[in-house]
Amino acid sequence: MLNNDGQADAEKYFNQFYESKNYQERLEAIRYLISVSGKHPFSSEIFIDALKDSCSQVKVYVLQHFDFQKNKSSEIEACLENIATTDEKLQLRALAIERLSEFNSMNHYDLFFSTSLLKSSKESAAGLKGLYNLNPEKAYQMAKFRANTSSGNLDLTIANIFYSEGNLEDLDFFKLRLKGRNKFNKVEFTRIYLKMLAKIKDEHIIKNHILYISEDIIAASNRDLIQLLILELHKFISENQTLCGVSTDLHSFLNKTIDLLLVKNYGYRELPDPFGPI
Numbered sequence: 001m002l003n004n005d006g007q008a009d010a011e012k013y014f015n016q017f018y019e020s021k022n023y024q025e026r027l028e029a030i031r032y033l034i035s036v037s038g039k040h041p042f043s044s045e046i047f048i049d050a051l052k053d054s055c056s057q058v059k060v061y062v063l064q065h066f067d068f069q070k071n072k073s074s075e076i077e078a079c080l081e082n083i084a085t086t087d088e089k090l091q092l093r094a095l096a097i098e099r100l101s102e103f104n105s106m107n108h109y110d111l112f113f114s115t116s117l118l119k120s121s122k123e124s125a126a127g128l129k130g131l132y133n134l135n136p137e138k139a140y141q142m143a144k145f146r147a148n149t150s151s152g153n154l155d156l157t158i159a160n161i162f163y164s165e166g167n168l169e170d171l172d173f174f175k176l177r178l179k180g181r182n183k184f185n186k187v188e189f190t191r192i193y194l195k196m197l198a199k200i201k202d203e204h205i206i207k208n209h210i211l212y213i214s215e216d217i218i219a220a221s222n223r224d225l226i227q228l229l230i231l232e233l234h235k236f237i238s239e240n241q242t243l244c245g246v247s248t249d250l251h252s253f254l255n256k257t258i259d260l261l262l263v264k265n266y267g268y269r270e271l272p273d274p275f276g277p278i
Contacts, residue, residue: 010040017046023055030058034065044071051079056089063095068102077103084111094122101130109134116142121152128157132164140165147173155181159192168200175212183220187228190217194232198240203250206243214257230261 010033017029030050033042050062063083068076083096097115100108108130115127116139124146132139143161147170150158155177162170174193181189190213197206210233217229237244237254244251 006036007040010036010042014042014046017050023053023058026050026053026055027058027061030061031065034062037067038070044073045075047071048075048079051076051083056092059083059087059092060095063092063099068099072103077105081108081111084115090120090122094120094126097123097126097130101126101133104133106134113138113142116146121150121154124150125153125157128154128161132157132161136161136165144170150177151180156188156192159189159196163192163196163199166196168202168205171196171200171205171209175209178213178216183222183225184228186217186220186225187232190229190232194236198236198243201243203248206250207253210254210257214261218261226261230258233258233261 013029013032017026017033020026020029030047033046037044037047047062047066050058053059068080077100080096080100083092084100085093087093087096097111101112112127112130112134116124116131118124118127128139128142128146131142139161143158143165146154147158159174159177162173174189174196178186178189178193193209193213197209200206214229217225233254237251244254
């Protein structure tokens, strides 16, 4: 009975999508049908039609929530290519490029390469991710080329590529870009920065960079941001047991850094600054 009820609902929302002139009702229909896709029979053509919908919110929802990995087809691929190259909305173009990268097709190499050179952070980041999936070496070269002018999403994509493909020379990028990011935009970047330091495995370098990270985040004078840094440092210790074993100087240094962050004066109390000049 539940299965029959579910099928009836699927048919109701399927018809609602095609019959409604109200974009909110079409969006409601697509939300439901994506949630039950594969559970009840209905034509998957509706998702292709949703990618062609006149309302950008409908298209955005499909691009963000539809499982393209399990529903690859030449028709869907063509829709994504069309959005990626012709849609007037930057968000839609970037999302379509991200979804195309999941196809791992060399047919999109030129699109990814050219998009990774665009000024828009979102689009260039999506293009660089796609390029990395097809050619990590070329994507690393592109990341090096874009590193001096990157921002926003592109920073994160370049950081991840440097973590995967880079070396000690790429650490300067992390320092510069961490300094340029605003408050909570630093958190995700710091997470990648710490992974890069773990990859380098040089105790002296790790200490210097963690002091730099601490100084930079402390400068934001935000307790919540400091709390997130403490969590990331604790995670760094737990995920790098060989590097940060309890008997190592690095383990002692990291724990001392966490202790100092916990008692640091963030402008709320009149206490001596335990870090002093870093």
